[in-house]
Amino acid sequence: MFGLENMFGDMEAQQKAMREKLADFIVESEAGDGAIKISANANREITNISIDPTFLKNAEAEELEDLLLVAINRALNSALEKEAEETQQLLKDMMPPGLDGFFK
Secondary structure, eight states: THHHHHHHHHHHHHEEEHHHHHOOOEEEEEEEEEEEEEEEEEOOOEEEEEEHHHHHHOHHHHHHHHHHHHHHHHHHHHHHHHHHHHHHHHHHHHOOTTTTTTTT
């Protein structure tokens, strides 16, 4: 009916393709002058945590926890920004000609 089944199928395929594309975008953050490094993809999944062994030897548990929170939150915020950029581009590409400025 009115091609809605096809449209929703296309949207699902585009969403799946977007998730796959976002998985390839890696953002990184750090805290404690590089003592803690976090990598995440634009799907907001943490992909790596690196802790400088020298820092780890001398760190208090509370300091480590605080720096992990800072680095993780920075990475997730960067991932969210990248996801928003890519989603906006996808929506722009899906709009019929002449309506591409609709989401600005």
